[in-house]
Amino acid sequence: CMATSVGAADPKGVLQINGQTYPTDDWTNVTPKILSYLGANKHVQRNHPLSILRQRIVNYFYAAYRNSRGNPLFSVYDQLSPIVTVEQNFDNLLFPTDHVSRARSDCYYINRHQLLRAHTTAHQADLIACGLDNFLVAGEVYRRDEIDSTHYPVFHQLDAVRLLTKETLFGRNQDLEIFENDWQLKSKTSAIPETSSKCLDQTKQVCHTLEAVKLMEHEMKDVLVGLARDLFGTQLEYRWVDTYFPFTQPSWELEVLFKGNWLEVLGCGIMRHEILQRSGAHNNIGYAFGLGLERLAMVLFDIPDIRLFWSNDSGFLNQFSEENLQKLSKYKPISVYPQCTNDLSFWLPLGVEVDTGFACNDFYDLVRTVAGDVVEQISLIDRFKNRKTGKSSLCFRIVYRHMERTLTQAEVNDIHKRIADACVENFRVEIR
Template sequence: MSHLGRAFLAPGTLSTPAGASIQVPCGRTDRTGRTAGQSSGAFHSAMAGAVAASALVALQKLGLRSSSGVQRRAFSAAKSLRHQPLKQRASLTGRMAATVLAPPGELLGVAPDEKYNVPAGVREKLGKDLLLNPKHPLGILWRTVQDYFEEQDPNCKFFDTEKPVVNTVDCFDKLRVPPEHPSRSPSDTYYVNKDYVLRTHTSAHQCQFLSQYPKITSFLCAGDVYRRDEIDASHYPAFHQCEGVRLFDAEKVSREEVLEDLKKTLEGLAAHLFQLKTGEDTMRWLDEYFPFTEPSLELEIFYQDDWMEVLGCGVIHHDVLRNAGLDPAKVHGWAFGLGLERLAMVLFGIPDIRLFWSEDPRFSEQFAPESFAEKTRFKPFSKYPPVLKDISMWIPESFADNDLFEMIRDEGGDQVEKVDLMDDFTHPKTGKRSKMFRVTWRDMSRTLTNEEVNAKHETVLERLVKELEVELR
């Protein structure tokens, strides 16, 4: 399952490892169970402008219509981290945090400590509430998903105002993610302190909602999630997930019937979103692995001449049910998760994930609450020329690509369109390893000058030497 559609689910009191707790505003729910929230304010003024190539061609080049590439990456962290000792990565990222990040007094009620590594650009995304804007593509898609589940299950509850700062027990431990797992590294996750993180998936709330059974038997939870990641048109450190759970009385409904209900419901969701007929010619199920479900599956659809991943899902693991205070002999169920940006890019023809945060009226005024029904497609506007800069360096064993990406994002923000690995070389005699990256700078509202890009590029190089201990070539 792709990193934009990963994981599974949802509010109230967050328990700390020591047993203490903090109250988390859950929002009030109306008679349908939907969590009420304030309307979204202005979009984050990250960028404006657009793209010249057609949305369809751009999406195909990004692999967003294929089950390969970025969509087939495992639940674990980026490949560059998998073969590095976790302690080395944590130590290195800790030095970065101490050097370049100025933590606030507290972040959403949680006090930072020496492990804090949330850059200002990511902090600015908190509280933007894009899902609550009925005219934003993400808000439109979230409403469309709710419409389907309201029709399928009148008892389904909806939550979309949960606090994005969660404790590591809820985000990892209760979901069977072990302490040594790479996804828990500061190279992958934004830490507020050693016990609290910006949620990496909305599954961080899952056990909290599960524990409310039988008051809640099915629910959807959507919200903004945060991960350090590569830089290109389909990856961003802040994105949105929608996840769902349905529970059953285990004494009345068999495990096989749970799995059958899962497939029927989610095939119906895919058909609803993409206007398809269910069947072997249009949909297929693949075996997958997620630590919180067993068995785990992935649903793909045949859409515009290629197979495309839609969501990951499975039968909730017995350990997760126990962690929520439920007896697997008495209750079981299924869960799913999907990435809203990735699907919105396909449905509305949006070729660059940065556009979702744009305040530019040339983007926002193209969409309305009726856009899904009317099949609105994004109309590109002029694309400004890029400025290319290369970074070639000898790297230490502790080097992680995500640390480089985060540093470039910290200096360039949304002016950085993508970073490509051009060369990865190990010297046959010395064993020293070299990497060369190409950074594409492109503002979405104006033409960048070489002078202003050079200044930021030089700052990146200085920080690379000082903080990541590389040797420039």
């Protein structure tokens, strides 16, 4: 019932998505299976753990920031279309043209110009250009990635932007400035010298004053630690880790100590002024952050496997309720069904090299398309080149497990066979 051809779209073809027609080209790599997630909207589904977590975070921001009349300052966008342009996902956010995140092997492209957003930050510049200055964006994002209990090609993010003016940032100290020297006068048109391009650089952007950046950093970190305490409890241990994003500088990740491990919760930073400048917010300074809902929800609800968020099983869904958002219930496994492991080895076509000529992500996508969610994990366990024949061999270990029942060996063998056949057809390999 599912198409088995992955990434090899008809160059003259089109894709129909929600009644809209999109041209495909040699960049198209979105699969029918992936497209089936559009509109699932788990983050707004009643009583779904992702929706409960989203509401908790939104409520925290509503309470943390109010205007003089007592109304929430932040507005929320949680139903924006995940189909975005390369400009929205990358260019507007100042990703260098050769940045690795743009690769076909990492994103789901509809064609050369459009893709399924890889982060909810893709909407940032547009919303600022609309005149918004305090907003949250929640939705699902799509990334081609490895397969295990914490990675899934579709997961959910929540992003935030807060812009301040000189008046809101400095209050009574209006003799302070956001911008160095005459930057404010020039900043509508002049190019901002780049202080960093692709590497870690924790210095402030040259256009900002140190006092503006320090105040922003302080407010942002305060509010984010407050959020982490609201979710994990006031006793929480946390740390800030320096990091790099193309669209913020300086940038940090917040990590929290949970059951003995440091867990990355979110990325954040002072927004690159060029983004604000291009979106008509040249008088503002802003902070932004983005967090992953699944990763937090797995910890907060004790959910052991990321696939459970897609379960329609009432045994799973009935365990959660949004009646009392302050009380997060822990997940109780219904039962654990056995795993079934099968290896798949094949020879690559002559001339295709093991390390350069074969993208494992293509294989993972093909497996997802053919087998769906019964595949729990895939690992590359062996690769070598036969000196005599010149052919290269790969061996993948595939772990099968159904979330709701026991799979029979015959069923697993049948799925395994279909994966092998699809590999022969799509990659012209020879099963060993």
